[in-house]
Ligand code: FES
């Protein structure tokens with residue numbers, strides 16, 4: 001049986017409320033199918049507008065087999081291209097980030113403009129038509145300081161994503177922020193295990209002493225059910241919304257992305273050991289109240305986020321192999337905040353550095369156990385793991401839709 005039909009059959013027969021079967025977490029062919037059906041075809045968060053603040057600033061990244069380049073042009077526009085030279089395919093930009101007046105391929109110096117057009121190619125003869133050899137474009141959109149790309153020939157409509165995210169995120173003015181610190185960790189586990197772990201706080205009390213000082217482990221905060229019925233959350237939403245901060249839980253109909261503003265515990269304002277702000281300078285001048293909690297955004301399969309009063313943290317998930325995933329964390333502060341005066345990197349990053357490493361260990365031990373021939377799908381907690389069930393249902397429906405080309409609908413949507 002070919003892999004498409006095998007995966008389709010397994011997902012259609014999936015036991016509801018249970019984890020996936022072993023090959024979804026370890027098998028090379030299943031991983032390849034994930035890349036082709038999801039990662040090569042949908043919108044992916046890659047970084048922030050402020051990382052390419054000036055014309056010529058660029059960032060590169062690798063999605064499966066695709067090297068990609070994102071650059072801001074002289075016209076201010078942010079564009080994405082396949083980072084593969086139209087001469088013989090050398091990567092045009094070989095660094096993670098940089099700034100270039102023109103993009104010069106290191107191999108034979110074919111030279112491209114910021115808009116991808118080929119400007120010069122030495123010794124290619126009189127009849128060489130440069131207009132045929134521009135860098136191949138990749139779909140690129142930016143919303144409220146977040147850059148998304150899509151590798152597909154025809155990208156899914158980005159307008160609904162834009163419409164949902166923009167009002168929630170614009171007040172935080174992340175397009176004017178700066179990345180104070182970032183790091184990338186490698187987790188030896190399938191990308192779906194990274195997400196399953198992210199979508200519940202059933203594990204938090206036993207694993208995250210630093211995070212639990214400020215982040216509520218209640219499933220209403222992390223999951224998909226019951227947030228509106230929680231009086232603490234309802235009051236938080238009312239207070240923030242009356243201050244001009246959209247806050248209520250909203251999820252796309254297919255369950256791929258959601259926004260919601262959640263309170264932190266016991267009057268905490270930020271993810272620090274004391275609960276006090278890590279950054280003296282507020283992230284946004286448009287936020288007029290304190291104690292706004294955390295604006296949670298996820299967009300499967302590539303990002304989850306926490307937007308606080310004093311800083312924001314973005315997380316980018318990048319699959320590396322069937323059992324290897326990179327997680328890149330960026331801490332954003334107001335562009336005028338000064339390190340050593342308004343914040344220290346140690347205090348800003350401590351809680352999530354610890355939390356990320358704890359999650360890495362969890363994911364790796366989870367992957368370790370799943371490799372056992374004795375592993376079989378286990379039941380999720382209805383009370384605490386609604387978010388995980390929602391993720392697995394999204395994944396399953398998304399794959400089924402793409403594999404068979406029709407529309408299954410999510411049943412678990414708050
Ligand atoms: S491969 Fe880029 S110039 Fe030759």
Ligand SMILES: [Fe+2]
Pocket residue numbers: 197198203204208355358359
């Ligand atoms: Fe965790």
